[in-house]
Amino acid sequence: MTGSWEARYAAEFFGTLILVLLGNGAVANAFLKNTTGNDDPGLANGGWLLVASGYGLGVMLPAMMFGSISGNHLNPAITIGQAVIGIFPWAHVAPYLIWQFLGAIAGQCLILALYWPHYRQTTDNEAVLGTFATSDHANSQLNGFVTEMVGTAVLIFGAMGLYRGMFFHQNIDIANIGVGLLIAAMVISLGGPTGPALNPARDLGPRLVHALLPVPNKGSSHWEYSWVPVVAPIVGAVIGIWIYKIFFGLADCKK
Template structure:
């Protein structure tokens, strides 16, 4: 990493903003009525691949922009995992996480600004909430917990391998591309039960926006589920990085 710590905090802010803007923007284009990705049918015509691409590029492009500056965590689970493994200073964990949450909130506000006419057209409260945060689609918080834990553990394990593998050390941009593809693949393969979140800031920040803004037909913000994407992803991130550390070192 390079630059001042303040510049790194800014990088985390803007990186998370882009992540949420691209990711939840793709969800909004798929789920809200009257969009180019949905038309007038009220169905997610954009499809799951449409959404996976949004989240994948939402991670890949900030990684290419800010990876050499801040490490492009854009995820409190990764920041805490790296600190727990001794490769990131604990004194900068809180500023990183604060920057990430503020970036997620700002990104979601931009999604609402752009799609406001379509929020007013949409009367399905679940579709509206999906453009902000994740949910336990099966009605099982336990299944949601295991889904987020396993998916985040895999994300961190693979990300460590990409950035620290011998081949990608020669070209960090290839590793950045790889992380984007990992996110896209996780959304496709393990995203069925919850979304998935993979990131406390990506879920809780927009959920706060959903709760505070007077969005028509929005329904409840599902606070009963809100801690699952926070706790499970943090635990999963720590597990993922320690499995990699024990097996391959850091």
Template sequence: MDASLTTRLAAEFIGTAIMIIFGNGAVANVELKGTKGFSSDWFLIAFGYGCGVMIPAIMFGGISGNHINPAVTLSFAVMGLFPWGDVLPYIIVQFLGAMVGQLILIAAYKPYYDRTTNQEGILGSFVTIDAAHSRMNGFINEFIGTLILVFGALAIGAGKFGAAGHIVVGLLVMTLVASLGGPTGPALNPARDLGPRIIHMLTPLKNKGDSQWSYAWVPVVAPILGAIVGAGIYQMIFA
């Protein structure tokens, strides 16, 4: 990465915001009453999140690496693939990007938030929720999903895909959401969950309900551990 740190941080900030707008935007389109996509199926959400990772990767992959995920940044640093001195700045802008992306999404969907009385539907357009209301189930799902995400991203990056690798990573995310998204959402990314959860807590939306902070540690801790294990397995076998 030849770009300056400032340029790379700008790319991470914008890329994370776009991921939230596209991904949580798809959730809002499905969950919020009166939208054009209201009550449509899970594929729309999987497609939105797949493109929410793919499009920033195409835009910024050559600039910042398009981590847009603190778990990715930390796991790469642990494996010696990313400088530790850049870890904290990357994570800060990733969280800020997620929060700004969610604020933009609220502005776009405000009339539909006002019409919606389903509190879990509203919350789901911000954060992840374990459908079984089980922190253990949520942890297992987020751990496995992020392990596969990081392992797969490293394997794809090592392949001879060139720029098309960004599209393949987007398809990986889309498949993870379609296949493992039923239990929790999923997050696979601490910034994707915690940043919007803070916005949910602070924003005075009608009928928004509880922010479910008792669950908030799961989509932070499990993705970080899953990412480190996924990167470690890849490095141990294939590096």
């Protein structure tokens, strides 16, 4: 990573803003009424592939823009996981987390402004919430926790391998593309039970926007579930990064 810590904080803010804007924006386009991605009321024409593409590009593009500046965490689970394993300084964990959450909130506010007419037309409270945050579709917090934990562990393990694998040492942008594809694949393959979040900021920040702002046709923010997409990704990130360390060491992980 290069640049001052202030530049790194800014990169995390704008990177997370872009992630939420493109990811949750794709959800809004797919599931809100009368959008170009869902012009038949009640039918998500854009579908899950549209959503997966939004999140994949929402991670890949900031990685290309800001990866050399801040490391492109965009995710408190990644920041905490790297601090636990000793490759990120604990002194900068709190600032990273603050700017990530602020970026997620700002990105969601932009979505709310852009899609405001479509929120007014969408009477399904759960569809509205789905453009902000995740939920336990099986009505099981345990299933939600396991899904988010395993998914984030796989994500972090995969990202560690992509960025530190020998094949990509000389071309980091290929690794960035790989991480974007990994995110898209995770949403397609593991997104059924919860959404998924895989990222505390991506869920909690927009959930706060849903709860505090006068969103049209909103129902409950489901705070009883909100702890799952915060705690489970952090646990999963620590597990994923430790598994990578156990099998492949840290020689190539220190920057």
